[in-house]
Amino acid sequence: MLKIFTSALLLLISVTCLTAETFSDSTSINYGRLSFSVGATAASAAGSFYVMKNAWWQEKSQSFHFDDGTDLKYAKNLDKFGHFFGGYVSQDLLYRSLLWSNVRKNYATAYSVGMSVFVQLMIDMKDAYAPQWGFSPWDVGAGAAGALYKAAQNHYPALEDYKFKITYYSRENKYYAQHDWALENAIENYPSQTYWLTAPLDNFLPESFSGHVPDWLGLAAGLSITDKVSEDKTGDYEVFISLDIDFEKFVLPWSKPWLNTAAHYMNFIKIPAPALKFYPGFKGYAVYF
Numbered sequence: 001m002l003k004i005f006t007s008a009l010l011l012l013i014s015v016t017c018l019t020a021e022t023f024s025d026s027t028s029i030n031y032g033r034l035s036f037s038v039g040a041t042a043a044s045a046a047g048s049f050y051v052m053k054n055a056w057w058q059e060k061s062q063s064f065h066f067d068d069g070t071d072l073k074y075a076k077n078l079d080k081f082g083h084f085f086g087g088y089v090s091q092d093l094l095y096r097s098l099l100w101s102n103v104r105k106n107y108a109t110a111y112s113v114g115m116s117v118f119v120q121l122m123i124d125m126k127d128a129y130a131p132q133w134g135f136s137p138w139d140v141g142a143g144a145a146g147a148l149y150k151a152a153q154n155h156y157p158a159l160e161d162y163k164f165k166i167t168y169y170s171r172e173n174k175y176y177a178q179h180d181w182a183l184e185n186a187i188e189n190y191p192s193q194t195y196w197l198t199a200p201l202d203n204f205l206p207e208s209f210s211g212h213v214p215d216w217l218g219l220a221a222g223l224s225i226t227d228k229v230s231e232d233k234t235g236d237y238e239v240f241i242s243l244d245i246d247f248e249k250f251v252l253p254w255s256k257p258w259l260n261t262a263a264h265y266m267n268f269i270k271i272p273a274p275a276l277k278f279y280p281g282f283k284g285y286a287v288y289f
Helices: 002-017 031-057 074-100 105-128 137-155 182-188 257-266
Strands: 163-168 193-200 217-225 237-245 273-279 283-288
Touching: 031 074, 031 105, 074 105, 074 137, 074 163, 074 193, 074 217, 105 137, 193 237
Parallel strands: none
Antiparallel strands: 163 193, 193 217, 217 237, 237 273, 273 283
8 A cells, every 4th residue: 555655646646748749750759758757756755765664663673684485474465455556556557647748658668667666665665674474575576477467458459448447435443543643543544445446347148238338347356354354363354346436538538638647646546436345244335435
């Protein structure tokens, strides 16, 4: 989840320059834009590392060490989905920033994946000095996988239909609300987070129905954990099916640069919609946040 926080910082810094229609066809790199993009990335990574390291482990710091396996039990590994999603979002931001700087597509892909993994590496260094945890290759690997998947989407159109999204709706949870820092409570409140894999609804319908549903209407599979997941690692996953909207397709009839950019970033968030929970138990929601 911290990786998502960092990605949000990158977005706030660079969103004004990421309109796809402003990408130049020139092959000459714009070093002013490139310096801005790289500087924003470095500042966000360094700032996030400094703030979180001092806020979380300032009084309990130990020497560098690897995780002893505790991390693979924490929050039933839903945090790995957070790292994956963070890599997914940050690669997109960095990639589009590099294209805006007139960096060639293949180089932009390689550099954006590398920088995204580096940001993840820097953030996970905080755990390397934590008494309860340790450096987790699994966290870094999950973030790298998210960055690589997003990069693959940019090069293989068949993958573009299958998007990852998040919803966040705060629910009380005593175990995940023990921290002194309010932002840390939000970041660590995994029962409030649901991660979704979405695809066009038309992909799942018989050919006879093809063309009878809007191309922007999607189907989403979601994963979360219950409020009862606690320090003793008990509790359950929650599995959902819900409807979704592809905003980039939805705004096509009114295509404008600013609207297309807004739709692109809105597509990282799944809108509240009717949903069915299949595990644990079965339950319907008129609107699931």
